[in-house]
Amino acid sequence: MVVQSPKCVQESSISNGEVSLRTESEFQKRVSPRLKEKQRVEKELLVRRRVELLDDNEEVVASAVGGGGGGGGGSEEKSSEKKKKTYKRRCIGGNVNQEEEKKKVNGEVAKTAEDSEAGNGAVKGVVAEKSDIAKVKETIRLFNKYYLLLVQEEEKRCRKVEADKKASKVSKSKKKESKATKGSKSKKMVVPVLPEDTKSKAKRPDLKAISKMMENGEILYPEKRIGNIPGIRVGHQFYSRAEMVAVGFHSHWLNGIDYMGQSYSKLEEHKDKTFPLAVAIVLSGMYEDDLDNAEDVLYTGQGGHDLTGNKRQIQDQKMERGNLALKNCVEQKIAVRVIRGHESKSSYCGKVYTYDGLYQVVHYWAEKGISGYTIFKYRLRRQDGQPLLTTNQVQFSYGRVPQSVSEIRGLVCEDITGGQEDIPIPATNLVDDPPVAPTGYKYCKSIQVAKNVKLPTNVTGCNCNGKCVDPRTCACARLNGSDFPYVSRDGGRLIEAKDVVFECGPNCGCGPDCLNRTSQRGLKYRLEVFRTPKKGWAVRSWDFIPSGAPVCEYTGILMQTEDTDSVSENNYIFDIDCLQTMRGLGGRERRFRDVSVPTIISSDRHDDLRSESVPEFCIDAGSTGNIARFINHSCEPNLFVQCVLSSHHDIKLARIMLFAADNIPPLQELTYDYGYALDSVYGPDGKIKQMACYCGAPDCRKRLF
């Protein structure tokens, strides 16, 4: 294809994990001296070392994903007791292939040759049991899904309430008239409407979500535990109290002190202890003086607070419940988990809760508080030998988000989009000397269509006006299983991954503000392209990204797959293959039955898709593309791929969107699962090519392909 400077090839190829068609000589020249040798020595050691090197920089920030990947070693066995709970949801992320294999064994018809190959390949190389960290991640994703579903429910209810209000106001006079004739009916209207109506808005979808998870037995650790919880390392960030409940890390969404009650004294393993016994506390941060410094904490007991209004003491605190539990910790030298709540403005979540590690309750005493009532104070000291306190690091990392262009360290390009995007995307390079900027491609915000590809025309859309709200009347909503795939919170969040999302488009009656055009609004977050030591270019966000939020589209040249064969140096080809996309869900659960396969896609065409081993169309971002071409692969990604149809309904030509699969803190590298089937990539010699994966995830498949 295009002649690129050697440097460019290097950058681009590594950055995208080296897709496929590189020549063997190039491959060896660039990667092998360092890689292959070590690979032979020991794969795992290599991976770990790389992760350490890599995360040197990012560990500070990416507490959930990054890190040494080690942690899990011994604890994996313990987790088997909870296997049942998570088992049914194993068909996600890195284990998709495994799940397919299982289905086959169960007698389901193998779909395609490609599929079965993927299954076989995966079973050989994949870690059988999920790491504890992955389980936690999965649990929180489930929580987020419930949360968004319940937000949607709430939004619907509120709309209805509002509509009813309007209607009732308008028809007030009419009602009076009709009272005479329809007395009984109006009575019925008033009775059920009033209680719902008055509770107009605040319904706490977060609490609803944990209720649902309890109901379904989906709390990861329903039993309280003393000490660390598998999969939650020091520095782990939670984005709400409810999230902690979902994991079982702190089982109250409200209380500061979580403790084991008397009932635990019956258990054999706790026979020698006195209960109640505290296991975890949350420092809400409202007592500024609670925090002496990072290693020492002064904690005020519970009770006697005025629940409503000003949080003043109105009673003496009593030595009972949580206070007693903490006292017992002093006497029995039991360490408690300490979670610190931080205000984090400039983020959608508002508050972040960081796990700061185990603390010994060394001392307690009673004193008279400001209001003259007795309060209990507890002195906690951090246990030695724990990872450095993350509080400072978090602040450091948040502080590191540059406020202006002049503050950006290692800036090599102020805006790689050349003004095309609403928000500039700077590129930084603190790795190379001299620092180089990403080159060898042309930035293009929107997709380019190859000459021999024709997008369908004469497509009908919905007939809504302004914003689409009623899923019963909006034709686009009906295609999505009679519901909108987005909630309006935070400017539009996708509730969950779907096989395909039908958005409103140019053929619809609604306007640009329609919720069902969420993925068409361009970039919302301040992204940065940055150079990594080992993985080439990478992308991160300076803003917090809530789960389900659209991050960017994958753009490039939309072309026929067969035309790409001549383009042999290209590493940026994204196949528009629904099956492949589903493999790359990255942890989002599929809901097959919820997606009505629309009649517009004729059934024979659908069969075509299934039987085809190679998708007909692809997006080539090799020479032309947007920010998405710099996003790296990970086996445990924080983004997922979602096919979106907006201007037409041909699934083979769907747009490729990347959405946040998790709540993503600022400066965490953005990644998605490239979704390669193992042993599916062939070199020029016709032999299967392999590529090691260095994403560093605990459940890394070790191979990209």
Add this chain to the structure above:
DNA sequence: TTCATTCAGTCGTAT
């Protein structure tokens, strides 16, 4: 910015 209201599981007590 502050204010007021709601939210729901846990733990202990009382059946």
Add this chain to the structure above:
DNA sequence: ACGACTGAATGAACC
């Protein structure tokens, strides 16, 4: 089976 207990989340009301 019941009720006290708890302070986060949230929209409204407030300048």
